Amino acid sequence: MNVRDKRLQLEGLTVSFDGFKALNNLSLHVDPGEMLCIIGPNGAGKTTMMDVITGKTRPDSGTARFGVDIDLLGMSEAEIVGAGIGRKFQKPTVFEQLTVFENLELALAGSRSFLTTFRARMSGAQQERIHQVLDIIGLLDQRDAFARILAHGQKQWLEIGMLLMQNPELLLVDEPVAGMTPNEVERTAELLRSLAGEHSVVVVEHDMAFVRSIAKRVVVLHEGSVIAEGDMDAVQKHARVIEVYLGV
Amino acid sequence: MSESGKVPGLWRRTTLVDRGGPRGIDRGGRGLLTVLAVVAVAVPLLNQVVPATSAFHLSPFGITLIGKYMCYGMLAMAVDLIWGYCGILSLGHGAFFALGGYAMGMYLMRQIGPRGVYGDPVLPDFMVFLNYKSLPWFWQGFNHFPLALAMVAIVPALLALVFGWFAFRSRVTGVYLSIITQALTYALMLAFFRNDMGFGGNNGFTDFKEILGFDLHSDRTRVVLLVITAAALAAGYAACRKIVESRAGRVVLAIRDAESRTRFLGYPVESFKLWLFVISGILAGVAGALYVPQVGIINPSEFAPINSIEAVIWVAVGGRGTLYGAIAGAVLVNYLKTYLTGAFPEIWLYALGALFVLVTLFLPRGITGLLHLRSTQT
Numbered sequence: 001m002n003v004r005d006k007r008l009q010l011e012g013l014t015v016s017f018d019g020f021k022a023l024n025n026l027s028l029h030v031d032p033g034e035m036l037c038i039i040g041p042n043g044a045g046k047t048t049m050m051d052v053i054t055g056k057t058r059p060d061s062g063t064a065r066f067g068v069d070i071d072l073l074g075m076s077e078a079e080i081v082g083a084g085i086g087r088k089f090q091k092p093t094v095f096e097q098l099t100v101f102e103n104l105e106l107a108l109a110g111s112r113s114f115l116t117t118f119r120a121r122m123s124g125a126q127q128e129r130i131h132q133v134l135d136i137i138g139l140l141d142q143r144d145a146f147a148r149i150l151a152h153g154q155k156q157w158l159e160i161g162m163l164l165m166q167n168p169e170l171l172l173v174d175e176p177v178a179g180m181t182p183n184e185v186e187r188t189a190e191l192l193r194s195l196a197g198e199h200s201v202v203v204v205e206h207d208m209a210f211v212r213s214i215a216k217r218v219v220v221l222h223e224g225s226v227i228a229e230g231d232m233d234a235v236q237k238h239a240r241v242i243e244v245y246l247g248v
Numbered sequence: 249m250s251e252s253g254k255v256p257g258l259w260r261r262t263t264l265v266d267r268g269g270p271r272g273i274d275r276g277g278r279g280l281l282t283v284l285a286v287v288a289v290a291v292p293l294l295n296q297v298v299p300a301t302s303a304f305h306l307s308p309f310g311i312t313l314i315g316k317y318m319c320y321g322m323l324a325m326a327v328d329l330i331w332g333y334c335g336i337l338s339l340g341h342g343a344f345f346a347l348g349g350y351a352m353g354m355y356l357m358r359q360i361g362p363r364g365v366y367g368d369p370v371l372p373d374f375m376v377f378l379n380y381k382s383l384p385w386f387w388q389g390f391n392h393f394p395l396a397l398a399m400v401a402i403v404p405a406l407l408a409l410v411f412g413w414f415a416f417r418s419r420v421t422g423v424y425l426s427i428i429t430q431a432l433t434y435a436l437m438l439a440f441f442r443n444d445m446g447f448g449g450n451n452g453f454t455d456f457k458e459i460l461g462f463d464l465h466s467d468r469t470r471v472v473l474l475v476i477t478a479a480a481l482a483a484g485y486a487a488c489r490k491i492v493e494s495r496a497g498r499v500v501l502a503i504r505d506a507e508s509r510t511r512f513l514g515y516p517v518e519s520f521k522l523w524l525f526v527i528s529g530i531l532a533g534v535a536g537a538l539y540v541p542q543v544g545i546i547n548p549s550e551f552a553p554i555n556s557i558e559a560v561i562w563v564a565v566g567g568r569g570t571l572y573g574a575i576a577g578a579v580l581v582n583y584l585k586t587y588l589t590g591a592f593p594e595i596w597l598y599a600l601g602a603l604f605v606l607v608t609l610f611l612p613r614g615i616t617g618l619l620h621l622r623s624t625q626t
Contacts, residue, residue, distance in 0.1 A: 077512075078514060081512075081514060093506050093509045094506075095501065095502045095505050095506055095509070095510075096505055096506075097501050097504075097505050098498055098501060098502060098505075102498050105495065105498065106495070106498060106499060106502055106510075106513060106515075107513055112513075112514045112515045112516060113516065113519065114496055114516075114519055114520050114523040115496075117494065117495040117496040117499055117515075118491065118494045118495070118496040119494070120494070120495040120496075162513070
């Protein structure tokens with residue numbers, strides 16, 4: 001396994017849509033193995049930032065580097081996935097008509113062409129890997145269940161599992177606990193905590209209690225820039241944060 | 249909340265696609281192969297051994313009918329492979345069927361040789377009639393059976409490749425794709441109706457004499473053709489089953505259910521669609537090639553849009569995404585058609601329309617869906 005030491009470094013990112021600055025000179029970094037939470041009111045630029053990192057949106061200015069020598073801004077979405085950055089979208093999209101196991105199978109690394117997948121046989125190591133991930137996401141018992149019968153929370157975990165199959169260095173997770181029951185929220189927190197260290201994890205989330213339970217470091221975005229950063233307690237006491245976000 | 253709210257609750261408990269259980273156990277497929285084996289044994293017996301005076305004797309008409317149904321079954325399976333598994337609704341699959349049929353028809357025309365009405369040693373009758381002086385270049389070599397057989401696969405495959413390449417690259421999907429497939433077969437029909445296309449105009453090809461030297465009008469040849477058709481259908485089924493049960497088959501299902509998600513996982517969605525579309529086109533072409541020597545005629549009406557739409561109805565009635573259901577649907581609807589067009593010719597089209605509406609409303613998973621429902625409840 002490669003050494004996981006790539007630091008994500010964003011510098012001076014600006015993105016404008018018709019004059020509206022979705023990102024305004026945004027700079028932040030994510031250390032290897034770190035768990036970072038990003039919070040901020042609607043329109044603060046959280047999703048745009050994710051889009052820039054994953055190559056979906058090109059910034060007007062600024063730099064985005066992964067490790068010392070990878071310039072994310074010059075890469076396609078697929079290349080960025082290949083470089084080890086996986087993203088989990090807000091809305092869970094798993095393949096409903098496939099089983100949990102098959103969902104993970106399709107996420108296995110390897111050639112994606114028709115002929116190779118037609119001839120593909122699962123190796124012992126691949127099966128092992130799928131079982132490992134099933135264990136991590138807590139769906140071992142649902143291995144052969146169709147994804148469509150999973151509860152909402154389980155679908156989210158399955159999707160995280162699909163990301164893990166590709167063993168990314170950096171995981172971007174967009175609102176993982178929206179719509180989850182308290183019990184599911186707790187298990188998701190556990191899951192994400194267990195991933196940090198092995199992977200760098202960036203979580204965008206509204207749920208304050210959840211953020212408090214997982215993050216050591218929190219970054220607050222507002223109008224496309226970082227307005228505060230630190231641990232949850234420090235951030236919650238920050239005057240500007242209280243003003244724009246916590247609305248007290 | 250579950251995202252599958254569009255499926256009525258009654259149907260949710262069963263799977264939309266029968267992938268034959270965990271270890272490739274495929275009850276419907278085994279049933280199909282058994283029926284085909286029985287047909288391949290029973291038809292020769294009933295026709296060749298049972299005396300013509302017996303009530304159990306199978307007439308040549310009966311043989312042709314069964315052979316025709318199996319060809320339609322193969323066409324339905326081709327439609328199901330792309331529609332049931334990949335969500336590509338082709339309303340023009342009759343075009344591939346007809347092209348395969350025309351390739352076979354060209355060979356059969358060349359086999360007539362000097363026995364045509366005009367007695368020209370090389371030119372088919374319609375060319376003499378239309379004052380052709382020599383054989384057009386694209387007719388060269390069709391007197392060789394292997395070449396004709398190759399063309400049966402190559403011509404539909406090429407059309408599927410070129411059409412699919414443009415359509416899928418441009419991300420044409422859903423109803424738009426259905427409409428342009430319909431336009432495709434309609435355009436081909438108009439082209440083949442023209443006398444100067446060199447394919448016999450609106451009369452097409454007929455009056456075939458023999459295939460590989462065997463008299464097409466003898467019962468024995470008919471029986472052999474029927475057995476070959478049954479074998480081809482079984483082989484086609486096995487090939488399709490192998491595809492849908494491979495990992496590629498699961499990718500295809502993933503494309504059907506969440507195309508952009510599949511693309512995001514790194515799969516070249518367009519290439520998968522193209523492969524499947526070409527394979528399906530070849531299957532339809534082979535079905536057409538088996539059809540022509542048995543029914544004894546091919547003309548541009550095989551390209552008519554209604555034919556392609558009927559094929560889709562067979563699949564809907566039989567049940568999408570099972571392969572064997574499509575074949576069962578084709579046989580069932582065509583049996584109904586044979587009966588109704590004989591007994592009450594004026595109501596057939598109404599019956600077909602009503603059938604489609606009823607199946608869509610009450611049996612969204614077709615007849616095979618009904619069987620599955622029962623087997624999962626007990």
